[in-house]
Each structure stands twice: as C-alpha cells, then as structure tokens.
Amino acid sequence: MSRKETTGQAITRSLVAHGIDTVFGIPGAHMYDFNDALYGAGDKIRFIHTRHEQGAGYMAYGYAKSTGRIGAYTVVPGPGVLNSGAALCTAYGANAPVLCITGNIMSHLIGQGRGQLHELPDQLATMRGITKTAERIDHQSETGPVISGVIGKMLSGRGGPGAVEAPWDVFGRSGPEVDLPVGVRAPHPAVNSDEIAAAAALISGAGNPMIMVGGGAADAGAEIAALAELLQAPVTSHRSGKGIVADDHPNYLNFVAAYEYWKKVDVLIGIGSRLELQFMRWKWLPKGLKIIRIDIDPTEMVRLKPDVGVVADARDGTQALIDALEGSGREDRTREFAEFNEEARSRFQAVQPQLAYLDAIRQILPRDGFFVEEISQMGFTARFGFPVYGPRQYVTCGYQDNLGFGFNTALGVKIANPDKAVISVSGDGGFLFGVQELATSVQHKINVVAIVFNNSAYGNVLRDQKQTYKGRTLGSDLTNPDFVALGESFGVRSFKATSPGKLRDILEKALSLDEPVLIEVPIEKGSEASPWPFIHPAPHAE
Known part of the structure; x- marks a missing residue:
C-alpha cells in the first residue's frame, strides 16, 4: 500500500527535489498545512520568517539575484501577495528566478465574490501580470506537474519569477505519494552559423567596436573578456552588468568613460543587454552605427531591432563569435581605454x-x-x-x-x-x-x-x-x-x-x-x- 501525503507535503518535497533549501515568508491561516509541511522537512529547508510580506519577497529576490538559483517565499493570499508584489515586479524586471507560493480561498468559492478572507477578484490573473508564469494546484495529484512546470518556465530562456497558488482546502488534501517530476531548463537555442557569420563580417570591417553587457550575460564573463581582448574593444555596463567583466580588466570602460568613446563607435555588440544606456540614457547614436545583439530572448530582436541578431545563450553566442573571428588580432588599445577611464574618474x-x-x-x-x-x-x-x-x-x-x-x-x-x-x-x-x-x-x-x-x-x-x-x-x-x-x-x-x-x-x-x-x-x-x-x-x- 502506497504512502499518502498532503498537497503541502508534496509541494515541500518538490521544492527539495528542485534544490530549494530556503523559504522566506510569514505563516498564515490559508497556508497552515503547507507551513506544517515545511516544519516537517527538518533541515532540508530553512524557513526564515520575516516581519512584512514585502521583506519576504525581497529576501527571496536577493537570494536569487546573487546566485542565479531559485529564491522562494510564501505569503498568504490577497493582501500578502499584494504586499510582496513590488518584489515580484523587481524580479520580473531583473529576470530573477523568484518563486512565490501562496494560497487562495476555498476552492468552491473562487470567483464568486462572496467576500471571503483575503479574497481577490482574480488572484491568479493578478500574479500572472507581474510574473513570467503562475498556476494553480486544484488537486493533490497536480502538485508535481504544476510545480515542475512553473519552475521549468522560470529557468528557461530569459529567466523570471513564477507563482503557485492552492486553495485553502487543497493544501491539506491527501493523496498517494508518487514520484515527482523535476522541472528543467529548456535547451538553449542552437547558435545559427549564418547569424554568427553576418556578425563576424560586420565586426571585421569595424574600426571601433564596443561591447555592452547586461544581466543576461552573468555567466559569460570569461568569454566576453576573451572577445574584448581579441577585438581590442572596450566593454561597458550599466547596473545588472556590473562585474561581469571586472572593473580593473584592461578592456573595461566605466560607462562615463564609455560615453566619450561612444562618439567614434561604429559597431555596438550588445550581449544579454536591453541596451538601456545607449538608447534610453545616452540618447545619441553615432552616424552609421551598426548593432549586433546576442540574446536568448527572441522577442528582444523585435523590441529593438539590430542589424544582426543572434538568438543564443550569452556564453554560447559569444564563444561562437570568438571562433568565427579567430586569428583577427588587433593592435593593443588598453592604454587608450585606461586614459578614458582616468579622465572620466577625474570628472565624476x-x-x-x-x-x-x-x-x-x-x-x-x-x-x-x-x-x-x-x-x-x-x-x-x-x-x-x-x-x-x-x-x-x-x-x-x-x-x-x-x-x-x-x-x-x-x-x-x-x-x-x-x-x-x-x-x-x-x-x-x-x-x-x-x-x-x-x-x-x-x-x-x-x-x-x-x-x-x-x-x-x-x-x-x-x-x-x-x-x-x-x-x-x-x-x-x-x-x-x-x-x-x-x-x-x-x-x-x-x-x-x-x-x-x-x-x-x-x-x-x-x-x-x-x-x-x-x-x-x-x-x-x-x-x-x-x-x-x-x-x-x-x-x-x-
């Protein structure tokens, strides 16, 4: 005879299977069966209780943003979800894998507007508006597929937050303990050799290329530094891209210095970046500028259309570009970059x-x-x-x-x-x-x-x-x-x-x-x- 477990226990077991070792949050009535399951997990999951739901969401964000791993938190539905909404907005904007686990009113009352405790007109729609994906567990048997599906979407392509809700009465419902699926990151898009060849051709004819990196390039620092050294091009960044290539790397340009260098740039290579600096803050483009983008999100190529778009993981795309340009060494320009940085530092x-x-x-x-x-x-x-x-x-x-x-x-x-x-x-x-x-x-x-x-x-x-x-x-x-x-x-x-x-x-x-x-x-x-x-x-x- 198979063992039985509640929905709350199945959620907890699924979190452990996905490598989640910490949950931030505040316990509450709708969530008691899940909260008790977290207690039952012992040392497999650490529970950090906070003094405000927004704090729980932000702590999960800090966990995720600093590691690239899932940061999980749990709050009650309605006001709890809304209080943590600013953190979900932040995670959405910064592509951070933050997982919100919450409840809902009794399953047979959802959508009826009876004025139940913490009721929202449509909580699932609210969460879907500020996350990459949000789903409901309507029955204990759905737990594994729902959790793994949400986490798989959070981690695939351009990362982002996700949310899972379960009605109050569903958390404590028992069912057979079964093997739980584990959500995995979808394979990276295959690098298109034609796109790489077109990018390489543009770069080969460029006298003053510049590389702009964003948060989407966090795991490609070594490849980006190698590309910069090969091209003797400067690398710059704004917020989320800081540190991907260290500030003291000879090819790194502080963005104040990069704006002065921008006057003569003929090819801009954006890697994992929305190109916010160049298009939303600098608001001035050099004549004849050509743009190459490497980004895992194909929608980015529509939002800001480049001359050459390479839809690929930042590391894969950058390495392919290095391979295509191999042997095209250029004269060392790092002294020039140092002078730009020194001049900028003296001004700011x-x-x-x-x-x-x-x-x-x-x-x-x-x-x-x-x-x-x-x-x-x-x-x-x-x-x-x-x-x-x-x-x-x-x-x-x-x-x-x-x-x-x-x-x-x-x-x-x-x-x-x-x-x-x-x-x-x-x-x-x-x-x-x-x-x-x-x-x-x-x-x-x-x-x-x-x-x-x-x-x-x-x-x-x-x-x-x-x-x-x-x-x-x-x-x-x-x-x-x-x-x-x-x-x-x-x-x-x-x-x-x-x-x-x-x-x-x-x-x-x-x-x-x-x-x-x-x-x-x-x-x-x-x-x-x-x-x-x-x-x-x-x-x-x-």
Missing part, C-alpha cells in the same frame, strides 16, 4: 560627498563581497562610482528603481552567501520602508552591515522640486528617528560615522564582528552633488 570625482564614502566602502569590502544598492544618492552614484570585480556582486533592482528594496534584499543575499561580506547602502527614506527586518536579522543571525545615509529627505525628489519647481517642496522633507538608538533597540550593534575616514574605520570593525550592524552617516540636507549629469549626459554635438 566632483560628485561629493558620495564618491568619498563609496571609495571608503570599496577599500574595506573584500573583492568578492556583495554591495547592495538602494534608490538613493549613494546608490545612483554607485552605478558609475563603485568598482565591481565579479558577476552578481553588485545587486540592483534593475529598471523598477523601487525605493526600499535594498536592506531587505541584502538579507537574502547574505542567507545565500553566508561566508561572504554583504553591505547594504540605503538612504534614510528607503531604509525606513523595511526597517522592521532588523528584527529578522537579529532573530536569524543574518550578518548584514547596513549603512544608512541620512539626509533627512527623499533626496532626489527634493533636488528636483528645488530645481524644476522653484523650491515648491511637497513631501520630500523627512523627520527621522535616531538611527543608532533605533538599531540598538532591535539589539543591533549600531554606530555613527561622520566622515569617510570614520566610516572606513567603523566598517572594518563591523565586518570583523560577524553580526548584524547598522551604521548611520549624517549628510547635510541637499548637499550632495547630482550624479545625473553622468547617468543622463547631454547629447554629443555632431
């Missing part, structure tokens, strides 16, 4: 006090440590002012630019990378979106160092209102707590740093403590130089 060094503080952090953060940005004056400046040396080490929210993601995300990064240093950099406004997760860091011993730059304002809004709206400020001035006292009230070791030198010293001590740490850095309101002229530069004169 004026973005103070941000650069001085970022330099202090970089001096202390180990080369393989993680830096989690935030929507703040420090975060914006870090996009060009903070060197990164490995893929996924600069954790960003991508194009969603959602305030408040940073500290919570950093906790997930640390859970996924317990032996690496993790520093979170927030403004006072963004940090207070998720300050309650200081309690989570203490309870679960998540040793993130959180740096809060306190300028008593939503700094970007305040600057825009002063500059564009003649000083008519609305909702941009903030009254804040004493962050050191606040941190200490949670049981977090807390410090105040009043200069870059003091921050460097405190940070060195903080990392040696190996416990949660909060550091407040007071900044005079409105004193920061704007980083935006370097992120949105004025168009080149033709």
Whole structure:
C-alpha cells in the first residue's frame, strides 16, 4: 500500500527535489498545512520568517539575484501577495528566478465574490501580470506537474519569477505519494552559423567596436573578456552588468568613460543587454552605427531591432563569435581605454560627498563581497562610482528603481552567501520602508552591515522640486528617528560615522564582528552633488 501525503507535503518535497533549501515568508491561516509541511522537512529547508510580506519577497529576490538559483517565499493570499508584489515586479524586471507560493480561498468559492478572507477578484490573473508564469494546484495529484512546470518556465530562456497558488482546502488534501517530476531548463537555442557569420563580417570591417553587457550575460564573463581582448574593444555596463567583466580588466570602460568613446563607435555588440544606456540614457547614436545583439530572448530582436541578431545563450553566442573571428588580432588599445577611464574618474570625482564614502566602502569590502544598492544618492552614484570585480556582486533592482528594496534584499543575499561580506547602502527614506527586518536579522543571525545615509529627505525628489519647481517642496522633507538608538533597540550593534575616514574605520570593525550592524552617516540636507549629469549626459554635438 502506497504512502499518502498532503498537497503541502508534496509541494515541500518538490521544492527539495528542485534544490530549494530556503523559504522566506510569514505563516498564515490559508497556508497552515503547507507551513506544517515545511516544519516537517527538518533541515532540508530553512524557513526564515520575516516581519512584512514585502521583506519576504525581497529576501527571496536577493537570494536569487546573487546566485542565479531559485529564491522562494510564501505569503498568504490577497493582501500578502499584494504586499510582496513590488518584489515580484523587481524580479520580473531583473529576470530573477523568484518563486512565490501562496494560497487562495476555498476552492468552491473562487470567483464568486462572496467576500471571503483575503479574497481577490482574480488572484491568479493578478500574479500572472507581474510574473513570467503562475498556476494553480486544484488537486493533490497536480502538485508535481504544476510545480515542475512553473519552475521549468522560470529557468528557461530569459529567466523570471513564477507563482503557485492552492486553495485553502487543497493544501491539506491527501493523496498517494508518487514520484515527482523535476522541472528543467529548456535547451538553449542552437547558435545559427549564418547569424554568427553576418556578425563576424560586420565586426571585421569595424574600426571601433564596443561591447555592452547586461544581466543576461552573468555567466559569460570569461568569454566576453576573451572577445574584448581579441577585438581590442572596450566593454561597458550599466547596473545588472556590473562585474561581469571586472572593473580593473584592461578592456573595461566605466560607462562615463564609455560615453566619450561612444562618439567614434561604429559597431555596438550588445550581449544579454536591453541596451538601456545607449538608447534610453545616452540618447545619441553615432552616424552609421551598426548593432549586433546576442540574446536568448527572441522577442528582444523585435523590441529593438539590430542589424544582426543572434538568438543564443550569452556564453554560447559569444564563444561562437570568438571562433568565427579567430586569428583577427588587433593592435593593443588598453592604454587608450585606461586614459578614458582616468579622465572620466577625474570628472565624476566632483560628485561629493558620495564618491568619498563609496571609495571608503570599496577599500574595506573584500573583492568578492556583495554591495547592495538602494534608490538613493549613494546608490545612483554607485552605478558609475563603485568598482565591481565579479558577476552578481553588485545587486540592483534593475529598471523598477523601487525605493526600499535594498536592506531587505541584502538579507537574502547574505542567507545565500553566508561566508561572504554583504553591505547594504540605503538612504534614510528607503531604509525606513523595511526597517522592521532588523528584527529578522537579529532573530536569524543574518550578518548584514547596513549603512544608512541620512539626509533627512527623499533626496532626489527634493533636488528636483528645488530645481524644476522653484523650491515648491511637497513631501520630500523627512523627520527621522535616531538611527543608532533605533538599531540598538532591535539589539543591533549600531554606530555613527561622520566622515569617510570614520566610516572606513567603523566598517572594518563591523565586518570583523560577524553580526548584524547598522551604521548611520549624517549628510547635510541637499548637499550632495547630482550624479545625473553622468547617468543622463547631454547629447554629443555632431
């Protein structure tokens, strides 16, 4: 006679089979049978309970974004799903494999509008609007196929978040324990030799090619560096592409420097990138520019049509291009690239006090440590002012630019990378979106160092209102707590740093403590130089 298990137990067993070892979340009535199954999994799955559903979603995002593996979380339906919706939006925009597991009202009441606890008019449709895929388990026997199908889609092609819901009454329903299928990544598209030949022909005739990398190239760093060396071309990146080719690689151009080099580029090679810098921020194209794109998502070739589109995994496509160009060595131009970088650094060094503080952090953060940005004056400046040396080490929210993601995300990064240093950099406004997760860091011993730059304002809004709206400020001035006292009230070791030198010293001590740490850095309101002229530069004169 076969053993029986509940739907909740089958979901848990499927998660383990897919290599998921951590679930973030908050237990709740609809989910009790699943929550109990997680308890029954013992040491196979670690459960990190948070103080807000948004925190659970962001921690799963940090886990996924820093590793490329699935970050899973569970929340109650309705308000729980909606509270975590910002994190799912972020995962969608940043192509991160975040899995949301939630419930629903009783199966026979779905869609009837009876006003049941946590009922949404159509929760599945809501989740499908902010994920790559979302499905419902209507019966215990569907558990394996539904979970494996969702995970397979999340991991295939252009990655992204997924969601699974089960009605309240289905979680506890028993059925035979059966072998569960495991969702696998679909095979990468076969590299089209004709497309590679066309790309190679364009490159062979180019005098000044440039390579732009995005998050889709995270696993192709070695191949991209080899291509850059072969072509003696510069490589640049914006947010998600930082560190894929290390900032100190001779062919890497900081994107401020890359904008100056852009004047003479004749072929742009985009690899795993939406080409946001060139088309949405620089807003100026050199005459006669030809574009080559290597991307696993064929839709990208429609969204922004290149001269040559290579639909392929970044590593496969780049290696095929190297093979096609073999023997076409070029004169070393790395001194030229170094001069561009030095000139750019001398110009953006004026973005103070941000650069001085970022330099202090970089001096202390180990080369393989993680830096989690935030929507703040420090975060914006870090996009060009903070060197990164490995893929996924600069954790960003991508194009969603959602305030408040940073500290919570950093906790997930640390859970996924317990032996690496993790520093979170927030403004006072963004940090207070998720300050309650200081309690989570203490309870679960998540040793993130959180740096809060306190300028008593939503700094970007305040600057825009002063500059564009003649000083008519609305909702941009903030009254804040004493962050050191606040941190200490949670049981977090807390410090105040009043200069870059003091921050460097405190940070060195903080990392040696190996416990949660909060550091407040007071900044005079409105004193920061704007980083935006370097992120949105004025168009080149033709």
